[in-house]
Amino acid sequence: MVTAEIDSVVVTFDNVQFFDNCGDLNVSYSLIDSVQYSCGVYEVVASVTDQFDNTNSCAFTFEVEGCDGCCRSEELFIQTAADDFLLVSQFDLAGNCMVRLTPPTLDECQFITELDWGDGTFSQGMWGEGAFLDHLYGSPGIFELCVVYDELSQNSIGCYNFSLCQEYEVTSDCDLRRSSNTVLQSTLEIMPNPTNGVSNIRLANSEQRIKELSLYSYDGSLIESLLMDTDQYLMDLSTRVSGIYILKVTLSDGQILTSKIVKI
Numbered sequence: 001m002v003t004a005e006i007d008s009v010v011v012t013f014d015n016v017q018f019f020d021n022c023g024d025l026n027v028s029y030s031l032i033d034s035v036q037y038s039c040g041v042y043e044v045v046a047s048v049t050d051q052f053d054n055t056n057s058c059a060f061t062f063e064v065e066g067c068d069g070c071c072r073s074e075e076l077f078i079q080t081a082a083d084d085f086l087l088v089s090q091f092d093l094a095g096n097c098m099v100r101l102t103p104p105t106l107d108e109c110q111f112i113t114e115l116d117w118g119d120g121t122f123s124q125g126m127w128g129e130g131a132f133l134d135h136l137y138g139s140p141g142i143f144e145l146c147v148v149y150d151e152l153s154q155n156s157i158g159c160y161n162f163s164l165c166q167e168y169e170v171t172s173d174c175d176l177r178r179s180s181n182t183v184l185q186s187t188l189e190i191m192p193n194p195t196n197g198v199s200n201i202r203l204a205n206s207e208q209r210i211k212e213l214s215l216y217s218y219d220g221s222l223i224e225s226l227l228m229d230t231d232q233y234l235m236d237l238s239t240r241v242s243g244i245y246i247l248k249v250t251l252s253d254g255q256i257l258t259s260k261i262v263k264i
Contacts (some may be wrong), residue, residue, distance in 0.1 A: 025048050044061070085102060086104075086220055090117050103147075140169075145166055146163060197240070201232060210228055211227065218244045245263060
């Protein structure tokens, strides 16, 4: 095990020893010796050949830990990036459908670096925790939206990369429907909406059940998230300030529905 004081460290394989009775040995490694490695666990295969071309090999692992917040684990990075993004939509003053994407909760070194909106439009940059991206769709349709996440070391070297794509339908009334592979057929009904207190949230035209319900402010900040197993739920907004909120509902088959709810 090697401890890094920043976000990477030089690792040298000088403790690997080979013994042979046939003369000089030529040793090679599957990873590069004496270079910078960021935090994580690595497996190395060491191969040795003597002067008579006899060969043998062995494998060993090493771990770099103690990095300063970045590039600690590719597995944890993928878990974070795969946690899904939030989409909400509304008409702008010109009558175009504006879709706002808010990323999941990202760590300090994790960013959205590229976004394909599915209509031939691409956005590139570095958007981290608390950011959001807006896009105008000129007409209804089905679009595959793809987001690229990167985790960078503190000297801006790329450590990990992950892409997540989802297919959406933007309807003529600027609502969103989504599925992992097909347009959602389930409908989320909210009555009354607008509301000054309690609204009944239920699924229409669906045999699925609500497994998780999350309430967000319109800027994408999570207010509360509830696990459940029901086909309807009474949500009380009486203590909330007036404004537009976003409901994100996860169904029993993994499908996700989003809808606006207005507190008056």
